[in-house]
Amino acid sequence: MDATDHSRSAGRRVLGSLGYRTLRAAAVSFWVMVIAFGLIRLAPGDPVLARLGAEAEPAAIERLRRQLRLDVDPVTQFVEYFLALLKGDLGVSIENGRRVSDIIATSLPVTLWVIAVTVVLGLCMAVPLAAWVATARHSSVPYIFRAVTSVFLAIPAFFTALIALIVLGVHYGVAPIIGYKPDFPENLYYVWLPALVICTHLVPVLSRVLYSSIKETMAEEFVETGVVRGVGRLRFYWYYLLRPSLAPSIVLLSYMVGVMVGATVIIETIFSLPGIGRALVGAVIGRDYPVVQGCVLLFGLAVVAINLVGDVLASWLDPRLELR
Secondary structure, three states: OOHHHHHHHHHHHHHHHHHHHHHHHHHHHHHHHHHHHHHHHHOOOOHHHHHHOOOOOHHHHHHHHHHOOOOOOHHHHHHHHHHHHHOOOOOEOOOOOOEHHHHHHHHHHHHHHHHHHHHHHHHHHHHHHHHHHHHOOOOHHHHHHHHHHHHHHHOOHHHHHHHHHHHHHHHOOOOOOOOOOOOOOOOHHHHHHHHHHHHHHHHHHHHHHHHHHHHHHHOOHHHHHHHHHOOOHHHHHHHHHHHHHHHHHHHHHHHHHHHHHHHHHHHHHHOOOOOHHHHHHHHHHOOOHHHHHHHHHHHHHHHHHHHHHHHHHHHHHOOOOOOO
16 A cells, blocks of 8 residues: 555544544434423422512413423423424523523523633643743652642632632732633633632643653654754653643543533632633523523533544644544
8 A cells, every 4th residue: 555545544544433422422412402301390499580589470371481492391392492493593581681691692602711721831831831840850849749739629610719719819819700701812811720720620631641651652762862962952841742642632632621611610619710611500490491401502612622622632642642
């Protein structure tokens, strides 16, 4: 088989893997939608009574129930919801009458900015830290590194967020305690502290995995070859140490970004950010079925997409890995 045939065969394998992953993502998204649809209806409470109040007239309650299609059985409700979803219609909020797509379009950018700043800060801290610890000459450095990262992992994120808000927001005033401005770069002033709080869990995990991967890479023969050839410091660190070691960390990062999507529910509530997590909390409290379903479906799609991107990047960084 010549180089052209080999390249075509590799391309077909990648396309086949991407097609399989896409189908699997669609199946996962469907079941996320089913679970979200069922769980919110199993929760105690009535969305009609939450909106009108327990003292409302029975006729008004029945009229709103028919208007919201809550008077039919759950299977019929699901079929109607699914058919509308295929048309791109996520429904209308029970609480305020806004379209769910508009709520998501308003709230999602806030969450995306928090996650983006978290990833940038996390990589800027975790990669140099792991490389420094792995190449440190003093034997006590790895032990101190493991001890410090274990302490950060043991502290709950909500506790760190409250302490950071009190110290940096209230006492020193270097971060806002409430409010948000959507325009760039003003919005960075409102998201850097929540991102830093999430990094207190992201950086320890990411740096420990990358540290272990770099130590394994340093035992490979090609690293010794690079040393013998006298490769430049920057080229040696990237091509001989970091690039072969980053693949497991990128896969882990894609998984943790998916976890961060869920973690923003707590962080956005503590920092009063109008993100998708805070919108989800309000919708659950108010039994706003369409908003809950739309937000959870979005979370599921985001996690699946981020994991796929992580696998693709990992296979690019380390060609020895195959996209499965």
